[in-house]
Amino acid sequence: MLKIERLSAGYGKVEVLHGITIAVPKGKVVTLIGSNGAGKTTTMRAVSGMIPTTAGDITLNGKRIAGLESYRIAKLGLAHSPEGRRVFATMTVHDNLLLGAFPRMTRARPRGNVASDLERAMELFPRLKERRSQLAGTLSGGEQQMLAMARATMLNPEVILLDEPSMGLAPILVDEVFKIIARLKHEGVTMLLVEQFAAAALEVADYGYVLENGRIAVEGPAQKLRNDPAVKAAYLGGVH
Ligand code: ATP
Secondary structure, eight states: OEEEEEEEEEETTEEEEEEEEEEEOTTOEEEEEEOTTSSHHHHHHHHTTSSOEEEEEEEETTEEOTTSOHHHHHHTTEEEEOSSOOSOTTSBHHHHHHHHTGGGSSTTSOOOOHHHHHHHHHHHOHHHHHTTTSBGGGSOHHHHHHHHHHHHHTTOOSEEEEEOTTTTOOHHHHHHHHHHHHHHHHTTOEEEEEOSOHHHHHHHOSEEEEEETTEEEEEEEHHHHHTOHHHHHHHSTTOO
């Protein structure tokens, strides 16, 4: 379980998150929605150690991870599929996926069967299977986004942070990504999901939080948020 408690973080002297509290229980999908600039990506970065936290606490299965370096947080089982095309451009799809398993090569976590997990990732993302020998930098933007997501699954993680997995994807691939998220959920993978398609995110999620200007404005079971008139008007395409 991932617990974010009264977390504050930002960039330099600018505080973006002002004491947010989010719980991601084991086996659940939790979504964080909000307008552009609300601080969703900043939350993901603070949790995975990409930026420092200035107050509050973050724990993964009871272990404090706030303030640890990113590679230590990954070793403890937290995978981050970042926004944008953060793949190793000069390496093949196959090697990018293998790198996702690298933090497992430690005594701290069960190493498992990397070869079979690689096959599973390819099966989950058939587009990547077809392109396994291609250099990641030559994939389309959408394919790179999928590779970042597939690489996160290679950690065999306790929790996956998925930041805008549908970004830059054609509509048909957006559907595919949501199907993959649903399948991972069915397999018991714990996820914190940030998505521009808030309605679809609330469909797949168990619970949701709405972030406004670095503060949690509303939270509740996903189904309840889907039917909340204020949430509908502001984030779900204004359907009344
Ligand atoms: P979006 O939906 O547009 O991705 P978001 O909710 O993910 O938005 P963040 O990317 O977390 O928002 O940005 C929150 C605030 O932090 C914004 O005001 C943004 O300008 C600022 N910010 C983001 N990254 C940096 C950075 N590297 N340096 C300084 N300020 C930043």
